[in-house]
Amino acid sequence: MPLLLTALLTLLFGCVPTFPAAPEPVNGTVDLRDWDPESGPVRLDGDWAFHWMELQSPGSVAGTPAWVAVPGPWQTEQRENPGYGTYRLKILPPADSPDLAIRIGSLGGAGKAWVNEVELPGMGVVSADTETLREDVKTVGARFAPMEESELVVQVSNQRHRSSGIRRSVLLGTADQMDELTQRLLATDVFVVSTLMAMGLSFLFIFIARRRERTMLWFGLTCAALSLRHSLTGGAEIFLHFGPELAWPIRLRLEYISTALGVIFGYMVSIKLMVADLKRPIHKVPIVLAGLAALTSLLIPFSLYHWAFQLLLIAQTVGIMGAGAEVLLGMSRGKKMYGGLLLAGLLVFVVGVAIDQIAARTGRSFLAGDVTAPAFMVMVLIQGVTVALSFTKALRRGEALHESSLRYVPKEMLGLLHREDIIQAKRGDQAQLEMEILFVDIRGYTTIAEAMPSSALFPTLNRYLSYVVPPISSGGGFVSQYLGDGILALFHEGADRAVMAGVEMRNAVDAFNAANPDVPDFVLGMGMSSGPVTLGIIGSTDRLDSNIVGDAPNQASRVEGMTKRYGAPFMIDERTYERLQHPERFTFRELDRVISKGKSVAIRIYEVLDALPEETRALRLAALPSFQEALKAYRDGDLSRAQVAFERALTLDADDLSTQLYLERIAARAQPLPLDWDGTHALDWK
Numbered sequence: 001m002p003l004l005l006t007a008l009l010t011l012l013f014g015c016v017p018t019f020p021a022a023p024e025p026v027n028g029t030v031d032l033r034d035w036d037p038e039s040g041p042v043r044l045d046g047d048w049a050f051h052w053m054e055l056q057s058p059g060s061v062a063g064t065p066a067w068v069a070v071p072g073p074w075q076t077e078q079r080e081n082p083g084y085g086t087y088r089l090k091i092l093p094p095a096d097s098p099d100l101a102i103r104i105g106s107l108g109g110a111g112k113a114w115v116n117e118v119e120l121p122g123m124g125v126v127s128a129d130t131e132t133l134r135e136d137v138k139t140v141g142a143r144f145a146p147m148e149e150s151e152l153v154v155q156v157s158n159q160r161h162r163s164s165g166i167r168r169s170v171l172l173g174t175a176d177q178m179d180e181l182t183q184r185l186l187a188t189d190v191f192v193v194s195t196l197m198a199m200g201l202s203f204l205f206i207f208i209a210r211r212r213e214r215t216m217l218w219f220g221l222t223c224a225a226l227s228l229r230h231s232l233t234g235g236a237e238i239f240l241h242f243g244p245e246l247a248w249p250i251r252l253r254l255e256y257i258s259t260a261l262g263v264i265f266g267y268m269v270s271i272k273l274m275v276a277d278l279k280r281p282i283h284k285v286p287i288v289l290a291g292l293a294a295l296t297s298l299l300i301p302f303s304l305y306h307w308a309f310q311l312l313l314i315a316q317t318v319g320i321m322g323a324g325a326e327v328l329l330g331m332s333r334g335k336k337m338y339g340g341l342l343l344a345g346l347l348v349f350v351v352g353v354a355i356d357q358i359a360a361r362t363g364r365s366f367l368a369g370d371v372t373a374p375a376f377m378v379m380v381l382i383q384g385v386t387v388a389l390s391f392t393k394a395l396r397r398g399e400a401l402h403e404s405s406l407r408y409v410p411k412e413m414l415g416l417l418h419r420e421d422i423i424q425a426k427r428g429d430q431a432q433l434e435m436e437i438l439f440v441d442i443r444g445y446t447t448i449a450e451a452m453p454s455s456a457l458f459p460t461l462n463r464y465l466s467y468v469v470p471p472i473s474s475g476g477g478f479v480s481q482y483l484g485d486g487i488l489a490l491f492h493e494g495a496d497r498a499v500m501a502g503v504e505m506r507n508a509v510d511a512f513n514a515a516n517p518d519v520p521d522f523v524l525g526m527g528m529s530s531g532p533v534t535l536g537i538i539g540s541t542d543r544l545d546s547n548i549v550g551d552a553p554n555q556a557s558r559v560e561g562m563t564k565r566y567g568a569p570f571m572i573d574e575r576t577y578e579r580l581q582h583p584e585r586f587t588f589r590e591l592d593r594v595i596s597k598g599k600s601v602a603i604r605i606y607e608v609l610d611a612l613p614e615e616t617r618a619l620r621l622a623a624l625p626s627f628q629e630a631l632k633a634y635r636d637g638d639l640s641r642a643q644v645a646f647e648r649a650l651t652l653d654a655d656d657l658s659t660q661l662y663l664e665r666i667a668a669r670a671q672p673l674p675l676d677w678d679g680t681h682a683l684d685w686k
Contacts, residue, residue: 464509
């Protein structure tokens with residue numbers, strides 16, 4: 001934060017010009033005969049001759065003048081509106097001085113000036129008659145050829161402006177120096193106005209994209225309002241350069257209204273950054289006051305405009321105090337970073353206002369021009385940085401929430417539903433696809449769980465899942481649901497990758513068992529089927545979930561259930577088998593042809609031998625020819641030959657439950673066989 005603040009101060013206050021020391025005017029005369037014009041422009045700050053309630057022209061001096069400090073409004077000398085007067089200053093330039101230039105800032109009313117009796121461009125219509133007086137606040141300047149004793153005469157008349165007279169330093173320098181200064185001030189104001197407008201538009205575009213981010217809207221409007229204000233009040237008065245031709249009263253109304261709007265929205269931004277909402281009545285006081293100031297500035301007669309200024313000043317003061325109090329409270333509640341930034345911005349602004357007020361009261365300032373404007377810009381930029389940090393934090397939180405939501409609704413599921421994120425998903429979203437469905441279950445988990453402390457169940461399951469889920473992802477699938485100790489996984493990148501994922505999951509369980517010797521070994525049962533499914537978002541209006549429906553998930557569940565009876569850790573049905581692009585990459589054993597309860601069509605089931613432990617797989621491969629011979633004889637109805645072949649297979653693989661099952665069926669089979677015998681079996685469970 002200190003580095004940021006230093007950079008902002010350097011950027012903005014570095015644009016406010018400073019000037020070399022020079023002799024000060026004394027009793028209306030400034031002696032510059034020892035001044036080197038090439039050293040830079042000087043300020044003619046000091047005691048000028050002043051004739052109150054007199055409009056004197058060059059060469060027509062009458063009466064005894066008063067000596068007043070310039071710069072400074074005449075209101076500080078207890079002179080009130082309406083009023084008028086004449087300022088005079090004798091300038092003793094250096095010998096052989098080049099052509100010089102004078103620059104006179106806004107006089108807070110109407111103004112008319114002469115240098116060596118040469119009239120400068122006017123600032124409105126100067127008159128002692130309030131009916132013909134026409135105020136206009138703008139900066140004027142002109143070149144002149146210095147004489148041995150040059151004279152500067154400035155008439156000022158004012159009816160309604162709150163502060164009048166030579167309120168800013170009158171600058172004197174060479175023509176080139178004054179041109180350079182004018183361009184510098186213009187460039188600075190263009191930078192400030194364009195920066196504010198660019199920031200405002202950026203934050204407004206963010207709000208359009210994210211309507212819930214009201215702080216973006218308020219800060220964008222703050223920048224827009226202050227951009228308009230600075231174009232009207234900046235040292236270069238760029239509104240006069242680039243804006244439409246508007247009378248001074250209209251420009252002043254715009255200045256007050258834009259200031260009031262800046263107070264409203266800037267205050268709302270500061271409060272919102274520190275507290276959750278703006279519902280507390282105390283928060284609405286500055287908003288109401290500034291709103292009244294804006295309405296007053298828009299509606300009241302111009303002759304009563306000083307009341308609008310007083311109301312606006314009160315609104316600004318209350319807003320700064322209220323924002324400061326909330327910032328301090330917010331810092332005490334833990335929002336130290338936001339509070340520190342906002343407090344730094346407020347302090348910079350208050351210091352800038354104090355410097356200008358001291359300069360206005362004393363007529364002395366170490367800077368030319370207002371410090372309030374760049375101080376205000378610093379405060380706005382700091383506020384913008386704070387808003388940006390707050391938005392970034394909210395965005396990161398949103399991204400974190402989005403990432404967290406993908407743990408509940410898989411991003412693969414959203415992709416298949418053509419939704420970019422969980423926010424877009426809605427009840428009824430669905431897609432019809434051809435997929436592989438895998439059910440996975442831990443055999444005997446109830447017995448394992450009973451032997452473990454309840455506090456150890458979730459940690460153990462999570463460790464187990466950290467082993468078996470990665471193969472699903474690497475196989476082009478994703479977990480659709482966790483069913484206690486079971487898993488429902490979906491694959492949409494082909495049967496080959498799905499079957500390989502199942503094999504790798506079986507190997508992953510071996511790694512888990514080896515890494516967790518204090519837990520009974522986990523043994524998996526895995527069943528896979530394929531076919532058309534409908535996946536989508538299902539649920540009530542207040543509770544949604546992703547789900548999958550279709551015959552294929554039901555069939556996969558049945559196949560998983562068959563693994564217990566056939567003693568095969570990983571089984572697939574013929575739907576998956578027929579979708580394999582490269583079945584030769586795996587070793588399968590056809591186990592049976594079955595009809596599930598409620599079905600009328602038989603389906604073949606296969607054991608994936610690649611998923612067996614190495615020793616078991618070797619025994620099963622040795623017995624495979626005998627098993628295949630026996631299965632063919634069994635389906636042909638030659639049960640005697642089938643029995644001999646199954647018994648031979650059993651001698652090679654004594655733990656094969658599938659062979660034992662067939663021998664039990666042969667022993668229980670009544671003779672003769674039905675005429676439609678084909679070895680198909682109807683299962684007695686769903």
